[in-house]
Amino acid sequence: APTLASAATINVAPGDSIQNAVNNANPGDTIYLRGGTHSPSSQITITRDGTSGNRINIFNYPGEKPVIDASNQPGGGVKAIIWLSSASWWHIKGLELKNGPIEGLEASGSSGNNIF
Numbered sequence: 230a231p232t233l234a235s236a237a238t239i240n241v242a243p244g245d246s247i248q249n250a251v252n253n254a255n256p257g258d259t260i261y262l263r264g265g266t267h268s269p270s271s272q273i274t275i276t277r278d279g280t281s282g283n284r285i286n287i288f289n290y291p292g293e294k295p296v297i298d299a300s301n302q303p304g305g306g307v308k309a310i311i312w313l314s315s316a317s318w319w320h321i322k323g324l325e326l327k328n329g330p331i332e333g334l335e336a337s338g339s340s341g342n343n344i345f
Contacts, residue, residue: 236283240290243267247297251275257283262324264293270301273311279318281342289323296325309335313343320344 236257239250243265250260256279279285289295299310310329313319315338322345326333336343 247273251277254285256280256285256318259286259288261288261290262295263290264295267295267297268301269297269299272302272307272309275311275313275316275319278316281318284318284320284344287319287321287324294325296327298328299326299330300328302330308332313337313340315339317341317343
């Protein structure tokens with residue numbers, strides 16, 4: 230019989246790497262950003278795909294308000310705080326994005342079937 234992998238829950242506190250969580254998330258996983266201010270020093274780039282039955286989620290931790298403040302991100306061609314680059318089947322909700330270079334969230338390339 231096949232072995233079914235269970236979905237993981239990844240908690241990211243302020244000061245932890247959101248990019249690392251995104252890089253390691255698999256279809257069906259949920260990344261919970263904990264409340265407080267997250268200050269990434271570079272754009273958060275998403276290139277992985279979920280699936281039609283198993284999106285990859287980035288949600289606020291229930292009852293908490295995470296803020297992603299991009300004041301520390303460099304300019305020079307960076308447009309968005311979170312960039313989905315040909316990434317599909319993601320669900321992102323409950324986050325406040327502020328002080329981005331141009332955009333808070335960008336989905337480009339062949340990105341599709343995402344919920345924001």
